[in-house]
Amino acid sequence: MKPFHFLAAMALILTVGCNAVGQTSVHNETPAPSKKAVVEASFQQWQDGTGSPFELLSEDMRWTISGFNTYAGTYTREPFEEELIAPFSERVEEPLRPTQWQVYEDDDVVIIHFDAETTLINGEQYRNSYAWFFTFEDEEVTEVTAFLDMPAFEEVLEIEVRQPMN
Structure with missing residues (x-):
């Protein structure tokens, strides 16, 4: 795998993984009423x-x-x-x-x-x-x-x- 493709793939994995973690924590919390x-x-x-x-x-x-x-x-x-x-x-x-x-x-x-x-x-x-x-x-x-x-x-x-x- 070329270095650029490897870095792009890692960036994509990290972005998707971080978004999934962030979404999981947000969806598990019930926001307090204003x-x-x-x-x-x-x-x-x-x-x-x-x-x-x-x-x-x-x-x-x-x-x-x-x-x-x-x-x-x-x-x-x-x-x-x-x-x-x-x-x-x-x-x-x-x-x-x-x-x-x-x-x-x-x-x-x-x-x-x-x-x-x-x-x-x-x-x-x-x-x-x-x-x-x-x-x-x-x-x-x-x-x-x-x-x-x-x-x-x-x-x-x-x-x-x-x-x-x-």
Whole structure:
């Protein structure tokens, strides 16, 4: 065999062999769902009443409410739940649910723009539009920046909650 033909044959064997090895490893792995798909699924579960995007949050997450109002600022998990989520939940007849949303992904950041509504304990409807910027580390959300109509949210927290009589 001439040296050129031998080298060409070896190059062909190596190319085909390397491609086969590469294809084998790719086909054996199931790709993880995109962060966008994970957020979309959590919002669908939230709408259906079977889950919540809060389940995506890491234990050491930071939640920032943008703006210049009473509740604007950065919260860790416990203060976020105690100062915002629990008081809001006490003032609604049923859980807040998203009605429509659009999701965008850019590397480790997923942005979800959505509308949500519920009925309040005073019988009024609460509707708000939100934009949440989720920053992922691995599979968990470690930071959220939230934009919303804060006056509407604050009105909910001003509703008097009747304390049960003992």
